[in-house]
Amino acid sequence: MSPESAEVVKRYVQSHKDMIYPVAADSGETGKAYGVSGVPHAFLISHEGVVIWEGHPKSGELSDKVRDAVSAIPVDPFTEMEREKDFSKRLKSALKDAIKRKFSSAVASSKKVLDNEKSSEKEKSDAKRVIDKIEETGKSELSTADSFSAKKWFYDALETLKKIEKDFAGLDAAKTASEKIKEIQQNEEAKEEIKAGKALEKAKKAIEEGNRTAAQKALEDIIKKFPNTATAERAQELLKQLK
Helix, strand or coil: CECCCHHHHHHHHHHCCCCCCCCCECCCHHHHHCCCCCCCCEEEECCCCCEEEEECCCCCCHHHHHHHHHHCCCCCHHHHHHHCCCCCHHHHHHHHHHHCCCHHHHHHHHHHHHHCCCCCHHHHHHHHHHHHHHHHHHHHHHHHHHHHHHCCCHHHHHHHHHHHHHHCCCCHHHHHHHHHHHHHHCCHHHHHHHHHHHHHHHHHHHHHCCCHHHHHHHHHHHHHHCCCCHHHHHHHHHHHHHC
């Protein structure tokens, strides 16, 4: 991002063939929001919307940081299956449903192939792979929710479980998620954490939008309104990063 006019930025980018990333023209407000005092200055934002590195783009660190950030992005297992050249065509619709997180539909389609006597061994094998991977995905996401609860990040746990309940509707993972949601909702300690968690999400959104002033105020409010909570501790850490 540059404080120069769009025309100046365009000419500069065209003359530097190594700049293969998007460059925007800005009035300077975004730079102020991010606390930039000089240019060039680069920010690397993770797939989760968190600033994980900042500095001079030619410092030599950026390429390694980008490589690490890309490798940390989880790869959708169903997309990987879809890319396999010899993956059974009859399972393509099931994979498309799984990629869209329509897991119940994906399982139903896969079971039809698996239970069909006319299906080849390869088709049955691929159908079982889809079903097994969906079951594995459900268990993994439930485990993530459990880890949030263990840290008393009840808002995060609740949001994760609600998504599981919706995306795995009719499957065992959804039933387990429903039970865990009830447990959290009946937990008195969790009520304050959930309120604080909602406020923290708003603060994080302000950070993502580059509104540091609003983010700072929101984080300070969380620390003040929800003392002695796990969310307040997270707010304090984010506040330190902002400052």
